[in-house]
Amino acid sequence: MLRYTVRRIALMFVLLIGVSLMVFLISNLVPSDPVAANLSQTAMSDPQVVAVFKEKWGLDKPILQQYWIYLQHLLKGDLGVSIRTGQPVAADLMRYFPATVELSVFAMLIAIVFGILFGVLSAVFRDKPLDQVVRGISVSGVSIPSFWFSLLMLYVFFYKLGWFPGPGRLNARAPTPVGGTGFYVLDSILSGNFALLSDALSHLILPAVVLGFFTMGLITRQTRSNLLEVASTDYIRAARAKGMSETRVIVRHALGNALIPVITVAGMGFCNLLGGMVFVEKIFAWPGIGQYAYLSATTLDFPAICGVSLLVAANYVVINLLIDILYGIIDPRTRYQ
Amino acid sequence: MEALVEAKQVKQHFTVKVKGRKLLLKAVDGVSLSIYKGETFGLVGESGCGKSTFGKALLRLYALTAGRVLFHSADISALKGAALKAFRREAQMIFQDPSSCLNPRRRIEDILTEPYAIHRRFTPVEQKRKAAELCDMVGLSKTHLSRYPHEMSGGQKQRVGIARALALNPQLIVCDEPLSALDVSIQAQVINLLEDLQREFSLTYLFISHNLCVVKHCCQRVGVMYLGRVVELAQADELYERPLHPYTRALISAIPSAEGRAGDGQRREILTGDVPSPLSPPPGCSFHTRCPAVTEICRREQPPFTEVSPAHFVGCHLYHS
Numbered sequence: 001m002l003r004y005t006v007r008r009i010a011l012m013f014v015l016l017i018g019v020s021l022m023v024f025l026i027s028n029l030v031p032s033d034p035v036a037a038n039l040s041q042t043a044m045s046d047p048q049v050v051a052v053f054k055e056k057w058g059l060d061k062p063i064l065q066q067y068w069i070y071l072q073h074l075l076k077g078d079l080g081v082s083i084r085t086g087q088p089v090a091a092d093l094m095r096y097f098p099a100t101v102e103l104s105v106f107a108m109l110i111a112i113v114f115g116i117l118f119g120v121l122s123a124v125f126r127d128k129p130l131d132q133v134v135r136g137i138s139v140s141g142v143s144i145p146s147f148w149f150s151l152l153m154l155y156v157f158f159y160k161l162g163w164f165p166g167p168g169r170l171n172a173r174a175p176t177p178v179g180g181t182g183f184y185v186l187d188s189i190l191s192g193n194f195a196l197l198s199d200a201l202s203h204l205i206l207p208a209v210v211l212g213f214f215t216m217g218l219i220t221r222q223t224r225s226n227l228l229e230v231a232s233t234d235y236i237r238a239a240r241a242k243g244m245s246e247t248r249v250i251v252r253h254a255l256g257n258a259l260i261p262v263i264t265v266a267g268m269g270f271c272n273l274l275g276g277m278v279f280v281e282k283i284f285a286w287p288g289i290g291q292y293a294y295l296s297a298t299t300l301d302f303p304a305i306c307g308v309s310l311l312v313a314a315n316y317v318v319i320n321l322l323i324d325i326l327y328g329i330i331d332p333r334t335r336y337q
Numbered sequence: 338m339e340a341l342v343e344a345k346q347v348k349q350h351f352t353v354k355v356k357g358r359k360l361l362l363k364a365v366d367g368v369s370l371s372i373y374k375g376e377t378f379g380l381v382g383e384s385g386c387g388k389s390t391f392g393k394a395l396l397r398l399y400a401l402t403a404g405r406v407l408f409h410s411a412d413i414s415a416l417k418g419a420a421l422k423a424f425r426r427e428a429q430m431i432f433q434d435p436s437s438c439l440n441p442r443r444r445i446e447d448i449l450t451e452p453y454a455i456h457r458r459f460t461p462v463e464q465k466r467k468a469a470e471l472c473d474m475v476g477l478s479k480t481h482l483s484r485y486p487h488e489m490s491g492g493q494k495q496r497v498g499i500a501r502a503l504a505l506n507p508q509l510i511v512c513d514e515p516l517s518a519l520d521v522s523i524q525a526q527v528i529n530l531l532e533d534l535q536r537e538f539s540l541t542y543l544f545i546s547h548n549l550c551v552v553k554h555c556c557q558r559v560g561v562m563y564l565g566r567v568v569e570l571a572q573a574d575e576l577y578e579r580p581l582h583p584y585t586r587a588l589i590s591a592i593p594s595a596e597g598r599a600g601d602g603q604r605r606e607i608l609t610g611d612v613p614s615p616l617s618p619p620p621g622c623s624f625h626t627r628c629p630a631v632t633e634i635c636r637r638e639q640p641p642f643t644e645v646s647p648a649h650f651v652g653c654h655l656y657h658s
Contacts, residue, residue, distance in 0.1 A: 234438035238501065241396055242452045243425030253440050332485040333441055 001328065005321065012317040016310055020074060023309040024067045027302055034059060034300040038083055057083055070306070079310070080303035084295065089307035092292060097311065098182025099169060100281070100288035103211065104273035106204050110212030111219055112266055118216070119223025119262075120255065126228065134220060141217025147279040150210050154283070157206060164206050167285035170199055207284040211277055215269030222265045226258035260331050267323040274315045276308075340371040340407075341509060341541045342395060342428075347404035349387070349394045353616070360616045364390040366565035367404070369642075372509070377535065377542040379556030379573065381549060381588070383612055387565040388545045389433075392511040395543065396428050397421065408509075426456060429502035433514040435494035439486040445472070445497055446482040452504040471500040475530060492523035496530070503534065511543045516551060528555055549592050553577050558648075561585045564615055564623040567642065571649040581651045583628050584608075622654065630655060 043049045054060040079089035122134040157164045177187035177196055188196040231254050239249045276290025296304035327334045349365040365387040372378040380388045405414045413424050432438035449468035453459050469479050475496040502510050516524040546552050560570040569582040580586045587606040610627045613619050619626050625635040634654050642652040
């Protein structure tokens with residue numbers, strides 16, 4: 001198991017280098033000029049300024065040479081400096097990523113808890129009205145466009161009912177939590193500031209519901225169909241024949257086996273969220289990786305684009321590895337000897 | 338002979354949706370039979386004739402649609418709660434597919450101690466000792482206790498299934514095609530094991546199978562099912578030597594013989610057509626669509642199930658005039 005994990009991590013680095021090459025080449029193929037995207041009209045008209053800008057960012061060199069320089073820095077752990085912000089890309093990512101992680105974790109909590117709950121109810125009350133209602137919820141979760149759902153949620157729960165605060169991570173006047181992890185919920189708990197905690201949590205709920213709704217739909221459908229499949233196996237019949245109560249049959253025998261494939265769905269959903277959901281982050285003014293990626297892409301900020309892409313690719317690899325390890329723990333059939 | 342289980346007009350119907358229409362599937366449609374204490378009662382028939390469903394209905398794994406099941410003369414068809422749980426101790430089941438009858442996430446020890454845990458018997462330490470005894474009883478070694486089902490062969494898994502059924506010392510075991518997923522050599526071992534256990538614990542078996550040779554070998558009495566009904570019921574020797582119902586005759590003539598000399602024995606009767614769908618069984622005698630001896634009355638009236646010679650029952654118009 002350890003050897004397997006080490007090999008997977010080693011492969012991850014090979015993959016990331018491949019990703020960096022692809023992203024570097026593709027973003028250079030875009031028929032747009034980073035000079036035009038970053039310099040003002042007057043600066044553009046001065047050839048000297050343009051030449052200095054190009055030289056400073058290495059844009060005057062051939063593309064492969066540019067990549068070679070980038071790769072050398074990358075291998076030393078240096079992601080370069082963002083053209084747009086002038087800050088090291090790594091520092092930018094560290095600033096934006098925690099917001100996305102925090103939001104994604106809450107979205108996943110909602111998705112997993114309600115997805116499994118609805119899935120179980122749906123399977124137990126198969127073809128009954130409850131199943132139909134749950135089916136409606138999960139299908140709309142998968143099909144409602146997130147930008148529209150975000151606006152709807154804000155309109156109803158912020159503007160009309162006033163139950164939840166509007167966009168942003170915190171109230172405008174609230175101080176940024178100290179603690180330095182960038183996860184405001186964690187920071188406010190660590191510093192014992194519970195007013196701030198409730199502020200951070202209440203800001204999280206609406207975007208987390210919007211983001212979690214999609215994955216919840218997937219988890220619900222998957223849980224339902226797996227549970228129905230497992231429920232028709234003989235070991236479930238055997239458990240009933242032994243005199244086990246129906247609830248215990250489902251919880252102890254059926255659910256564990258039914259949830260194995262759900263792990264994959266949930267993991268992929270989590271990866272998806274960690275990549276940053278541009279629309280939702282934009283609408284909720286959430287300073288996350290989606291917004292950073294959007295701004296980097298529109299200004300052709302090559303180092304930042306590469307940095308975001310590498311981060312997203314690394315998320316996928318790491319989460320897939322975790323899924324595989326988790327599989328080994330809960331499903332003895334997939335254990336490596 | 339004292340009856341351990343008596344089924345009285347047991348019906349088990351299911352509603353199924355076919356292309357959006359709700360249809361009634363009469364899986365078991367009025368089966369009456371008694372299983373005597375200590376015997377092995379064979380139930381044979383083609384796939385889909387309702388024999389497995391009947392076995393499960395006897396164990397109250399379904400709620401009966403109609404009819405009654407008596408166990409030691411007490412009606413168990415409406416038991417609930419603690420009384421049903423107490424009945425569960427007396428009647429257990431062995432399943433067809435050894436690979437799906439064991440929870441893949443449980444070790445054999447957990448599988449074998451669970452019956453005790455459900456019925457709150459023994460301390461955890463004693464439960465483990467009991468599990469080891471069960472392993473021994475069915476010819477597995479104690480090293481198997483720490484294994485997972487996927488680490489065992491089909492025959493070994495079936496032994497675990499048998500051990501699990503034995504855990505609570507039941508009187509009745511429904512064996513639902515316990516051999517059909519096993520290799521022939523393993524089948525013989527499992528039959529011997531079942532016979533040994535029957536002698537040792539004076540068990541009663543309901544042996545469901547489509548393998549007529551096996552049923553002939555290990556059953557004292559045999560019932561033949563067709564489309565949810567028992568069409569013939571007799572002592573095993575009698576049934577195999579003097580089959581009366583045209584369906585039974587066809588089944589028995591289809592048994593391959595080891596000698597296989599030309600012109601030996603009876604003429605082989607080959608049935609044409611398929612079993613009609615139980616969703617729309619034919620009127621009258623359900624076998625009339627395939628019966629070589631079909632007459633006018635068969636298409637109209639369902640034949641009564643009558644005793645034509647001592648302990649030999651048949652439901653066919655040929656023997657009822």
